[in-house]
Amino acid sequence: MSFRYTKPLARLIDEFSKMPGIGPKTAQKLAFYILKNSSERVASLAKAILEAKEKVKHCSICGNITDQEVCEICQNINRDKSIICVVEKVRDLIAIENTGEYKGLYHVLEGAISPLDGIEPENLKIDSLLKRLKTEKIKEIILATNPNIEGEVTASYLNRLIEPLNIKVTRIAYGVPIGGSLEFADEVTLTQALMGRQKIK
Amino acid sequence: MYLKTLRLNNYRNFLKLSINFTPNLNIFIGDNAQGKTNLLEALYLIIRGNSYRTKNDQELINWSNKSTCLYGEINKDEENFQINLSLEKKLESFNKFKLIKTIKINQNIQRKSILNKEFKGVVFSPEHLQIIKGAPSIRRKFLNEQISQIYPLYYRHLTDYYRILGQRNNILKKEINQRGLRERLLIWDPQLIEKGSFLILTRIRFLKKINYLADKFHQKITKGKENLKIIYQSNILKDQQENISFISRAFEDKIKEHKEKEIKYKISLFGPHRDDFLVCINEFNIASYGSQGQQRTSVLSLKLAELELIKEREGVYPIFLLDDVMSELDEERRHFLLELIMDKKVQTFITSISLDYFNSNIKEKSKISKIEGGKIFAL
Ligand SMILES: Nc1ncnc2c1ncn2[C@@H]1O[C@H](COP(=O)(O)OP(=O)(O)OP(=O)(O)O)[C@@H](O)[C@H]1O
Numbered sequence: 084m085s086f087r088y089t090k091p092l093a094r095l096i097d098e099f100s101k102m103p104g105i106g107p108k109t110a111q112k113l114a115f116y117i118l119k120n121s122s123e124r125v126a127s128l129a130k131a132i133l134e135a136k137e138k139v140k141h142c143s144i145c146g147n148i149t150d151q152e153v154c155e156i157c158q159n160i161n162r163d164k165s166i167i168c169v170v171e172k173v174r175d176l177i178a179i180e181n182t183g184e185y186k187g188l189y190h191v192l193e194g195a196i197s198p199l200d201g202i203e204p205e206n207l208k209i210d211s212l213l214k215r216l217k218t219e220k221i222k223e224i225i226l227a228t229n230p231n232i233e234g235e236v237t238a239s240y241l242n243r244l245i246e247p248l249n250i251k252v253t254r255i256a257y258g259v260p261i262g263g264s265l266e267f268a269d270e271v272t273l274t275q276a277l278m279g280r281q282k283i284k
Numbered sequence: 285m286y287l288k289t290l291r292l293n294n295y296r297n298f299l300k301l302s303i304n305f306t307p308n309l310n311i312f313i314g315d316n317a318q319g320k321t322n323l324l325e326a327l328y329l330i331i332r333g334n335s336y337r338t339k340n341d342q343e344l345i346n347w348s349n350k351s352t353c354l355y356g357e358i359n360k361d362e363e364n365f366q367i368n369l370s371l372e373k374k375l376e377s378f379n380k381f382k383l384i385k386t387i388k389i390n391q392n393i394q395r396k397s398i399l400n401k402e403f404k405g406v407v408f409s410p411e412h413l414q415i416i417k418g419a420p421s422i423r424r425k426f427l428n429e430q431i432s433q434i435y436p437l438y439y440r441h442l443t444d445y446y447r448i449l450g451q452r453n454n455i456l457k458k459e460i461n462q463r464g465l466r467e468r469l470l471i472w473d474p475q476l477i478e479k480g481s482f483l484i485l486t487r488i489r490f491l492k493k494i495n496y497l498a499d500k501f502h503q504k505i506t507k508g509k510e511n512l513k514i515i516y517q518s519n520i521l522k523d524q525q526e527n528i529s530f531i532s533r534a535f536e537d538k539i540k541e542h543k544e545k546e547i548k549y550k551i552s553l554f555g556p557h558r559d560d561f562l563v564c565i566n567e568f569n570i571a572s573y574g575s576q577g578q579q580r581t582s583v584l585s586l587k588l589a590e591l592e593l594i595k596e597r598e599g600v601y602p603i604f605l606l607d608d609v610m611s612e613l614d615e616e617r618r619h620f621l622l623e624l625i626m627d628k629k630v631q632t633f634i635t636s637i638s639l640d641y642f643n644s645n646i647k648e649k650s651k652i653s654k655i656e657g658g659k660i661f662a663l
């Protein structure tokens with residue numbers, strides 16, 4: 084029989100090991116790190132976690148993270164409001180923002196179509212995107228879903244939906260490492276990708 | 285490209301070995317279970333960094349030892365490379381071992397992929413008869429491996445295709461109404477067709493090319509008595525089409541026509557994942573009608589074609605390893621096969637139970653060794 088930790092500690096380790104990228108060993112390490120810290124430090128960490136969860140919301144328009152109803156990008160009057168860049172995750176939005184090259188708006192789908200992961204079109208923020216296209220004055224859509232098969236399928240699915248609306252649809256298409264995800268593309272390739280976008284046939 | 289030297293330490297049944305080779309034909313004679321196949325496997329390990337026999341590297345370490353070292357010297361384009369490969373069992377916790385593999389090229393630690401890019405080898409082993417006799421999945425694997433080597437784009441489309449299949453089969457297994465099912469499938473079908481048609485076309489083109497080469501060799505070995513024909517069998521196309529838009533259209537029609545069936549069986553029934561190829565001699569299918577010798581000769585012809593494809597791409601011949609190839613071939617076929625290899629100036633390693641299979645002319649030009657209980661003697 085293997086050694087058992089006392090219950091509160093075992094629970095903490097268990098909680099950590101549920102986090103992405105954290106295995107049982109790292110979970111143990113983190114738990115012992117917490118125990119070693121002063122009560123004040125731990126309290127401040129716990130408070131930061133709670134506050135982040137309570138105060139950080141999704142923008143009601145584009146899905147970006149924000150502490151207000153509408154995010155800074157959607158509020159910013161200097162941004163080009165005729166163009167929307169559609170991404171899978173907030174992480175991708177941040178990656179594109181970091182290039183400093185893109186001045187339009189965003190729309191976060193919250194994933195890509197992937198039945199194997201239980202994600203069908205109705206689980207994505209597609210309805211709200213179509214609603215935006217009908218109410219805002221959008222001239223161009225950039226489909227910046229990931230260059231893997233799920234991203235491709237999602238892009239061509241969206242393209243079929245948007246086609247009848249007479250809006251120019253382009254697909255981010257250049258220099259992004261094949262099969263990768265946008266998050267790992269560096270800023271130079273992303274900038275190239277945005278400039279080299281192509282009209283979908 | 286050729287191997288000059290091999291040294292082994294605590295490798296399989298070889299505790300210590302040091303041997304030099306000729307750039308031409310190297311023959312190893314030995315009774316059963318003396319180490320002939322082990323030796324060919326060691327040569328392959330030097331040039332490729334992994335075994336062609338096992339996925340479990342631990343098997344390579346001699347039973348009574350904790351580590352093994354292999355060393356080889358390769359000459360390629362007048363340049364010398366020293367290759368070291370070591371495997372070491374390291375104690376992780378009191379009862380767990382971890383196997384550490386280190387590959388060095390000219391004393392610098394390198395990844396296996398660097399080795400793979402630089403050096404190539406083609407193996408014939410009796411198990412490869414399965415390419416003819418085995419299940420269709422073995423032939424698909426053969427095709428996929430061969431084409432991926434020369435055409436990286438193929439590999440990418442292949443992995444995409446299998447990912448789409450997974451998604452599509454997942455949809456087919458869902459308990460929802462027909463209409464919803466059809467709608468969801470339609471999201472994936474265009475990509476399935478695009479990638480799938482590319483795979484089919486590339487396979488047909490590849491087989492055509494390898495057929496041309498293999499047939500030439502087959503005719504030489506059989507003195508013109510037999511011709512070899514490879515036919516791709518697609519469950520979408522009636523005959524071997526080479527027009528991509530024709531293939532895609534046929535693919536699209538097929539899944540449209542049989543959607544009912546796919547929904548009933550809850551699985552994707554059409555596409556390159558179900559395809560196969562036939563090997564025919566003088567118009568009959570040798571998987572069903574071929575003799576053992578004919579099947580063996582056909583696999584050899586395929587391997588010789590593979591040798592040519594690598595030469596075409598890399599500019600130099602790879603190393604050719606032939607395990608137990610002589611048995612089941614009659615004297616005439618043996619003779620023509622050896623002549624062919626000698627003509628090509630491909631460094632070749634052949635194992636055999638008996639030296640009687642080789643005529644005096646061949647023997648004169650080769651380096652012959654005898655393997656006995658993990659030791660090698662010059663003959
Ligand atoms: N890790 C190992 N340590 C020690 N001996 C091993 C190891 N792996 C295999 N052997 C032994 O090596 C012997 C020779 O095997 P090998 O397959 O090379 O024979 P062979 O000469 O090719 O015989 P055949 O003519 O039957 O094909 C086998 O009897 C096997 O028991």
Ligand SMILES: [Mg+2]
Binds near residue numbers: 608
């Ligand atoms: Mg053997």
Ligand SMILES: [Zn+2]
Binds near residue numbers: 142144145156
């Ligand atoms: Zn917003």
